Every structure is written in C-alpha cells, then in structure tokens.
Amino acid sequence: MKETVINLLNEVELTEPIFIEALPGIGHVGKLVAEHIIHELEATKFAELYSPSFPPQVFVGEKGIIEPMKNEFYYLKSAGEDKKDYIILIGNTQGLSAEGQYNICGAILDFVEKYGVKNIYTLGGLGTGQQVDKVQVLGAATSEELADMLEENNVKMRSADGGIIGASGLILGLAISRGIDGVCLMGETPGYFIDADASKAVLIALTKILNLEVDVAKLEERAEETRKMISKAQQMEQDMVDRSHIAPGEEDLRYIG
Amino acid sequence: MKETVINLLNEVELTEPIFIEALPGIGHVGKLVAEHIIHELEATKFAELYSPSFPPQVFVGEKGIIEPMKNEFYYLKSAGEDKKDYIILIGNTQGLSAEGQYNICGAILDFVEKYGVKNIYTLGGLGTGQQVDKVQVLGAATSEELADMLEENNVKMRSADGGIIGASGLILGLAISRGIDGVCLMGETPGYFIDADASKAVLIALTKILNLEVDVAKLEERAEETRKMISKAQQMEQDMVDRSHIAPGEEDLRYIG
C-alpha cells in the first residue's frame, strides 16, 4: 500500500451533509461522542479509509480478533429536528507523519466534498494537564459568523492561545481554502484517560447546535463503565508504553549474528 | 535504491503454502523459532528483500564479514505429517518509518500471494517488562474460526489489550483486505535479551498446530548457548546504544570548519 485509499461500501445520496470528524485524540473525547451518536441514531457505515501513514501495527480487540488501523465513514439521513444529512468519521488512529496527515486529511476532504459537504464539525479534547471539576466546552471556528453562532450556543471561544494539533485542526485548516466552513468543539480533559465527562459536555453542546436528540443518559452509563475500566486501562497503557520503547529500529541494534 | 526490491534466487512451485513471518522483534522470539525450523527441516532460501526503508547501516558478522540489511524467504515442500508447503520469512531488520513498513509488508504480501498463500502465521514476543516464570503463548487472529482453532491448541487469546506493533501485526492487518487469514503467536518475554525460553514455547505451539515434527532439544542447546552469550550480548547492546546516540544528524551539529 503506497497511497491512502478509501473503499466505498455502499452507494449513498446525501443532501449537503454536515461532516463530523471525531478521530482519536486527547482523552478520546471526540471519538466517544461520535461513537455514541452513531450507536444511538443508528448511522450506517458506507466507506473505510486505509493509509500507509497510519502507525505500522494492528489492534487486538475482543477475543483476540485483529483490527487493522482504519478510519470509517458513517452516514445519517434526515436526522434530528432539522432533517439534515450527516457524514460521521471515526477510526482507531490518525496519520503519523506531517506529510501523512496532510495526505489523509486531504483525501478525507476530497471524499466528503463529493457529497456536497459545506459545514464541518471537528470534535476533540483540550488537555488541561490537571483535574477538571466542571468541563467547559471551548470552540474555534473558520469564520466570525460561526464564532458568533457558537457563542450563542454557550460555547466559549478559545482566545489566541496555541493550536489544534492533528486531524481536528488540519481538516478545518485545509477546508478554508476549499471554501468550506467549520468549527472545532473541544471538551476540557485532564488528558490522562478516556474521558466520558468531557465527551458528555461536547455531546450536549453539539446536539444543541445541530438540533439532534440523543439520549445523554446512555453516555452516562458508558461513562460509568469507562470509569471502571480506567484502572485496568491505565495498567495496559503503561504496558503499551513499556513495550513500545522497543521500536523496530532500536530493536535492530540488539541484533546478534 | 529507491524502492523495495525482492530478488528471486530460485524458481519454485508451491501448493497453497503456509506463510510464516518471523522478522526480528522483542526478544528475537519469532526469529529464533523460524531459524530453528529452517535449520532442522533444511528449508531452502529462494528470495531476498532489500529496502531503502531499512536502517541505513550494515551488520558485522563472524570474522568481520559485512552483512547487508535484508529479509530472506525460505521454502519447505511437503513438510510434516500434513505434507504442506511453507514459505518462511526471516531477516536481520524491519522497516524504520511507518510508510516504509507499509511499503515493505505490502511487497511481502504481493510476493507470497503469487505462490497461493491463504494462511499466515506471524511469530513474535510479548514484552512483559519483568521476569517470566512460565512462558505463556498468547494468540491473536483475523477470524473467529482461527481464534477457536488456537484455543483448541491451548493458545490463550489476548483480550482487547493493545496492539501488535511492526511486521507481525501489520502483515496480518494488510492480509485481511486481501482475503487472507492468519494468526499471530506471541511468547511472553521480559524483552531485555534474546529469549530462547519464549522461542521454545512458541515453537512447541506452532509445530503442534501445523503437525510439524521439529527437535525441540536442539533449541534447548541453542538456548543454553544463547544464555551464555547474554552477559556478553548485554554489554554489546549497551555499546550499540552508546554509539547510536551519535546519529548522523546530531553529529553534524559538531562540525567545525
């Protein structure tokens, strides 16, 4: 595999769909929100993206079944009060290198643009590095109109204070020159674990803006489960970090004829 | 050299060969297993793979003879009770970059697919970061049928607990979309040294599954030798790490006109 490829699973016609990006990032905040929406509103998967710029690995899922690294496109038709169409992007990874990220995010925009996307929501976490008592949802936008819209929905705009790293930022950055507008919603999170509280706050903000009705209580349940998993998760994360210290390259240095 | 190349040394006809991948990784567990099988069953080398994504270096072997970085394909015909054909891949390195790994693993699959490979076994170590009293062999698989098969052979499936990094994972991940199934067998290992105990456990599990008869005692001997070499090896590893601290790029910063 030398190029990023998107495999279309089902032909689908959508009308100016809203594109929601929620690839994994800090606290897996956006990913949890999007997975919850996909589950609750019964979105349908219609395409998969694979890239040689993804990490060179696989994940081991339930029962030891191997999951390749991939991004997945889902769609919703006539959802919520506004009867809007949606494309939702989730996945288990993002690109590794700068060039890889540009390549993948460009391919994603090429793909969704064909369906007539005019509006993008990217979801993520904003790492605070410390405990978060009451999660605030912060916003950034490609235009002042969208910034005003966010503030009307009680999303506090971030001030000139740094960047949005990864797909949630880059997709919006690349969208600008294509004449596509969008916003990024970021839930404050310590960033150390899978943060369902931050996800819940982002979910509430997003569904309010989009006039979508999604049962938040179920995310509470999911949050509870997630919290129980945290100590186990943290142990596993530590294991992964330990293991990952031996990258293939370094490992080579251990070679004995 | 700008592309990964595979040089065919001998034309060979194989019937739906089983592909065993054992490139160097944690504890060199898979590599030891495959080298032992190649030696005991007298497999024949028939192709070599070179790549510009390998580390830019060579190894110094016995008597100071230089070995280029390469991967090597061996074959076995009508081996074991089941009279099956095999392709076995070993080597002294893996690709360095993500894109390089995807490129190399893709080339490997292109190559073995031409021989009719339908089933893959990748072998590796699972770093525990601590002493291992009794080596357990853990498995992962691309399908539930294979997961069941592994469990019937007393291989414990890993649960959703992280990833398989490098060629042992990526080859299976890329195989899925080609309709090729496979499993990964991982021997628990502290990961600090060349681990013949973990290799022995993987060898026993693998040969049981494949109905191959391979003298394990000889691996014991090899293990013994390896253990004697460990203190020397550890010293050399330390040297390598020390030396590798001065990468070409950093070195440049030391330039004086």
Place this chain on the structure above:
Amino acid sequence: MKETVINLLNEVELTEPIFIEALPGIGHVGKLVAEHIIHELEATKFAELYSPSFPPQVFVGEKGIIEPMKNEFYYLKSAGEDKKDYIILIGNTQGLSAEGQYNICGAILDFVEKYGVKNIYTLGGLGTGQQVDKVQVLGAATSEELADMLEENNVKMRSADGGIIGASGLILGLAISRGIDGVCLMGETPGYFIDADASKAVLIALTKILNLEVDVAKLEERAEETRKMISKAQQMEQDMVDRSHIAPGEEDLRYIG
C-alpha cells in the same frame, strides 16, 4: 495536498526586488522585524504558500478564529531612499522534515527568482541560552563582498562556529547554486521568549544597510506589549508542550477497543 503550492493573489511587477525572509525561529526575532516593516511601510500581500510539510495543525487566533499554517509574501515598491522594490516573506511556521524544508525553500526561491531577485536578506535570532545585556547583531554572508559590506555597517561576522538551522540558513545555501547572493542577520537572544530587543537591533541594522526609514519607536511600543505578555505566553507555551506530549502516534497506544 501532496505538494507545496504558492497561490498568487495579485499580479505585480517588480524590478530586481530585494528578498527578505523572516519565518518564525528562535525568539521570533526575524518575524517581529518583518511584521513591523510590513506594517510601517504598508507592504501588500500578494501570495501565500501552503505545504504538506508544515506541522499538521492550525493556530487559534483572536476570538477563536482558526488560522491555517502558511507563509505569506508581501511586496514594497520604490521603498526608502534607494527607491528599491522588496519581497518580504513571513509566516506562522516552517517545514518539519529535512526533505520538506528543502522542498519549501526551493519553491520559495523558484517563486522569487521569477521577479528578478538578486539579493537576499534572511533574519533570525542567535540563541545564547542566557540573558543578553546588549544585543549584538551577527552576520553571515554568501560572499566576501557581502561580508565586507556587513562589517562596514557594523555587523560583526560570525566566525566558524556552527550552523544556521532552518529556512534562514537553507534559503541562502540553496541560493548559492542559483547565483544569488545574500546575508543572514542574527540578533542575539536568550531564545526563551518573543524577543523585541533582539528584533529592534536587527531592525536598526537592516534599515541602515537598506537605507529604509522605519519608525523604531513603534517597535519599542510593541516590545513593551510583548514584554507584558511574556508571563502569560510562558504559561501558554508550557500548556502547549504538555499537550503536545500526546502526539497522535503515542495517543494510539492508549486505544481501548
């Protein structure tokens, strides 16, 4: 986006313009100088450069408005006593990888060469790692004639003492083989914060050499504001660093199915 692209905003005719490069670097010394000149002399933006080798992110500006990573070309016609034309390059980033930097700096030279550029000034900071009492402006040049010219203008030439890393160095290095001459002016700076003192010193040296009249007092004001922002800035930098510890790749290792 797979290639570096330069979007021309306005057609403009220039006569042997002097090219000033001031992309962000240590202490943002060059960037402050160029932004000040652009503001004071009312330079006009006429082109933008985007590259897949820029960091895969965006910046959040005032009021939460998203700024893509980009470099911007401005021009001045008949400026200063010498009535010279200028092209000035600023931006919010530089390329990440070595190959990316070569690619971008080559594209920049291709672009400005078409306007007849024969002379380049690159501006930057020279990190001292300690407090700087009186800022010295140090120079480097592609020819002895230019070195003499700098010394006549009281710029002290650096002696054989290391390198100039990034666009300020590479653009001059690549210019040599195109038969284009140039110099680099570097203001000594601790390198820990946005350094208006170093910028002021470089501004004075540059405008003296080029016979440009630019109100330095205004940079003083800007310096004062910048100094007030420093404690806030340092806090934010710390936040960014904390946040950036979780790169997409590492983050993936936290995945739980």
Place this chain on the structure above:
Amino acid sequence: MKETVINLLNEVELTEPIFIEALPGIGHVGKLVAEHIIHELEATKFAELYSPSFPPQVFVGEKGIIEPMKNEFYYLKSAGEDKKDYIILIGNTQGLSAEGQYNICGAILDFVEKYGVKNIYTLGGLGTGQQVDKVQVLGAATSEELADMLEENNVKMRSADGGIIGASGLILGLAISRGIDGVCLMGETPGYFIDADASKAVLIALTKILNLEVDVAKLEERAEETRKMISKAQQMEQDMVDRSHIAPGEEDLRYIG
C-alpha cells in the same frame, strides 16, 4: 530541490579507481584522514553532491562565509608506488533519514561505478565511550579475501558485535549486490571530540595497505591544532545542542498570534 544531484565540475578519465569514502562521523576520524590525503597528495575536486535529505541548514565558515551542506568528490591519478587512480569522497554532512541515506549512497555508487570502481575503502571511527590509550584500527570487509588482506596488514577484524551505521556501512552494504568489494577501517575513539589520534592510526593503516606515501607528521601538527581547539569546540558544540533544542517544529508551538 527534490532529488539528490551530482554536479560534475571536470571531465576526468580514471582507470579502475579505488574509492575512498570519508563522510563525517564519530570523532570525524575518516574525514580528517581523507582531508589530509587530499591536501598532501594534491587531489583535485571534480564533482559535488547535494541532497534534500541533508540537514536543512548551512554552516558558517571562516569570516562568516556560508557553506552549503554538500559532499565533494576528489580524484588522484597514478598515486603512490602502485600508480593507482583514486576517487575520494568527503563532505560536511550525511543524509538524515533512512530513505535519504539509501538514496544518497545509491547515487554515490551509481556515480563512482561509471569510473570503473571495483574496490571501496570506507573510513570511520569506532566509539568506545571512554578514553583510548592506544588506538586500535578495526576492520570489516565484504569478503573473506579482503578480511585476510586486512589481517595481513595488522588490522584486527571486528567480531560479530554490532553494526556500522551511516554511509561507511551502507555504501559497502549496497556495493555487495553490485559485485563491488570493499572494507571499512575504523579507528577507536572516545567519540566526544575531533580525534586526530584515531585519524593518524587509520591513515597509517590505509597508506600501508594502499602503498601510498603520505607525511604523517603533518597530521601530527594538525592534531596538535585540533587538540588546542577542543575546549573551544566543546563549548561550541554545547551551544549548538542548546540551540538545536528549539527545532522549527517545536518552535511553532510557541506561536502567539
């Protein structure tokens, strides 16, 4: 610049020249040897190599004159008792990435192969990480014949103890598949500074093997000068390291709108 390029400065005819590679590495051991030979035997520069895989920077030489990153080919005709021709490669840098090193070393071999090179000597240092009382020159070779030849010349062959990282290793590794033989001579060096003692030892070994007469005393003088420069050099290295901590990418994270 998107590709490695070699600019030919003079047409030259050579008869089966011996190729000596001495790009900068640990202790600049090989580089000092080759520069000394070039100076003493008055070799002529005939080609230059530039690459986008070199570090994106320039060096500042004497009087502040900028030197681009490059590799330089020199030739010698009918040198020494054996009246052999030589191509000698020096430079101020090596490639940064794995792919870049493969690309550059491949281009170097393509170039020298056209002159009929059949034999390669690569020169480098072998870092010991501690003080070296009496410098030993260690060897590695692509064939047993050459290994025997080295031992006859009192070069001790390295045993299976790690790798040769960078151009000195990779050029030999790539030469093998082209049917070109070669050896690597490595002088033991602490690796912390420019090591003229190690260079002297390698120079003596090399000139003995090649039947070249080169005044070693002059290298002694050069060594003396180098030793005087060491304390200054170490200070400068430290500066470089301090400065290099702020790579362009990290620097971006300090951005304030």
